[in-house]
Amino acid sequence: MILRARTLIPMNGGPPIDNGAMVVKGSRIRAVGTLSEVAARFSGSVIDLGEQVLMPGLINAHCHLDYTMLRYAIQPPRGFTAWVQRLNAMKCSLQDEEYLDAIQRGFIELRKWGTTTVLNIESFPELMSRIPPPPIRTWWFYEMIDIRQRATTEDLIQGSGMFFRKHADWLGGFGLSPHAPYTASSELYRLAGDCARQYNMPLTTHIAESLEEAAMFQRASGPLYEFMQSLGRDMSDCGHGSPLNTLLGQGLIGPDWIVAHMNELDEADFTLLEKTPLHVVYCPASHRYFDHRAFAMDRLRSIGVNISLGTDSLASTDSLSLFDEMRIVCNSHPSIAPFDALEMVTRNPARALGRAHDLGCIAPGAHADLIALPIAPGSKSLFEEIVWNRRPIEWCMVNGQMA
Numbered sequence: 001m002i003l004r005a006r007t008l009i010p011m012n013g014g015p016p017i018d019n020g021a022m023v024v025k026g027s028r029i030r031a032v033g034t035l036s037e038v039a040a041r042f043s044g045s046v047i048d049l050g051e052q053v054l055m056p057g058l059i060n061a062h063c064h065l066d067y068t069m070l071r072y073a074i075q076p077p078r079g080f081t082a083w084v085q086r087l088n089a090m091k092c093s094l095q096d097e098e099y100l101d102a103i104q105r106g107f108i109e110l111r112k113w114g115t116t117t118v119l120n121i122e123s124f125p126e127l128m129s130r131i132p133p134p135p136i137r138t139w140w141f142y143e144m145i146d147i148r149q150r151a152t153t154e155d156l157i158q159g160s161g162m163f164f165r166k167h168a169d170w171l172g173g174f175g176l177s178p179h180a181p182y183t184a185s186s187e188l189y190r191l192a193g194d195c196a197r198q199y200n201m202p203l204t205t206h207i208a209e210s211l212e213e214a215a216m217f218q219r220a221s222g223p224l225y226e227f228m229q230s231l232g233r234d235m236s237d238c239g240h241g242s243p244l245n246t247l248l249g250q251g252l253i254g255p256d257w258i259v260a261h262m263n264e265l266d267e268a269d270f271t272l273l274e275k276t277p278l279h280v281v282y283c284p285a286s287h288r289y290f291d292h293r294a295f296a297m298d299r300l301r302s303i304g305v306n307i308s309l310g311t312d313s314l315a316s317t318d319s320l321s322l323f324d325e326m327r328i329v330c331n332s333h334p335s336i337a338p339f340d341a342l343e344m345v346t347r348n349p350a351r352a353l354g355r356a357h358d359l360g361c362i363a364p365g366a367h368a369d370l371i372a373l374p375i376a377p378g379s380k381s382l383f384e385e386i387v388w389n390r391r392p393i394e395w396c397m398v399n400g401q402m403a
Helices: 035-041 065-070 080-093 096-112 125-130 150-166 186-199 211-219 223-230 243-248 267-275 284-289 297-302 322-332 338-343 347-352 382-387
Strands: 002-008 017-025 028-034 046-048 052-056 058-063 115-122 137-144 172-178 203-207 257-261 279-282 306-309 370-374 395-398
Touching: 002 035, 017 035, 028 035, 052 382, 058 096, 058 257, 058 306, 058 347, 065 080, 065 096, 065 115, 080 211, 080 223, 096 115, 096 125, 115 172, 115 395, 125 137, 172 186, 186 203, 203 243, 211 223, 211 243, 243 267, 279 347, 284 322, 297 306, 306 322, 306 347, 322 338, 322 382, 338 382
Parallel strands: 002 046, 002 052, 058 115, 115 137, 137 172, 172 203, 203 257, 257 279, 279 306
Antiparallel strands: 002 017, 017 028, 052 370, 370 395
């Protein structure tokens, strides 16, 4: 089929294409250009999207679909540790069916706001046998915590491999996610890295999310330190440097890792990142919910860090819309233009996944994951109008199929 729109935004380094068109064959894009250029080379039915902009589907680089039912359930807490404790208490009160329903409702909301790919952190992989194939492209990251059960770390890795093999035909992929340096041991990080390299899987983790995490590792003190100590965690790795230094300084993570948050960094951290830039996911609405200090956007970009956007979970925000996240970024960081924000939900997360040629762009060979949204005639700022879109996405294509 040939798709035509008033303007096509390739997000591959090229400019927008007026009266743009593309050829879709199966699940892939075959050609891109103006309608006259494409029609001269290819025959086929033309689907005219009219006065709309056609662009790549959005990529949510960090999400916890398990907690979709928790919107407005936890009021902004006194501190990060208090929030963790409240979340844990609520998780214990929920039934399997509620989590399964939450994941499906999360998919519906993501699709409503133009997300065609999501990196989901899955806390309950044992439920996955009861989940139907996802309606959008999904990377399921198996969340791993061994704070109390160090002896089962290898079993966790082996179990994840079995889970992935059972769902190898699902749209998207699978990865590993040692939760965070305060809940996952050095051994778990090493084994996750070894396993991911063996099976060519992506890796993600949470680092430097809060001041309380920083205090735990830098000064061996604070509410999170006391809470982890009460759970029986070995605290001998605390008091020696930042959370990032604990992992990156020991070679437990590397440039292929996708790291969520990075809200609390010190000068030594920036020195480390200059040597080993990481893929970082900034979650603006969640960042605002916790009232973290300003995210170091300009400093991180200046040293070559690849920054993407994610929504985190509805336990710490009220929306799974990446348009909301882009607006917060543009309003909070004057150096970020609307086009920069669009890159953070298309090209940048595709690059973080190692799929820069497959996802987040409209180019020959890429997956046909697309969205269209109306643009007012005579719009002076195309990219600004996209970022400030507040209407649900009505037209969407995932893997060459209109959804």
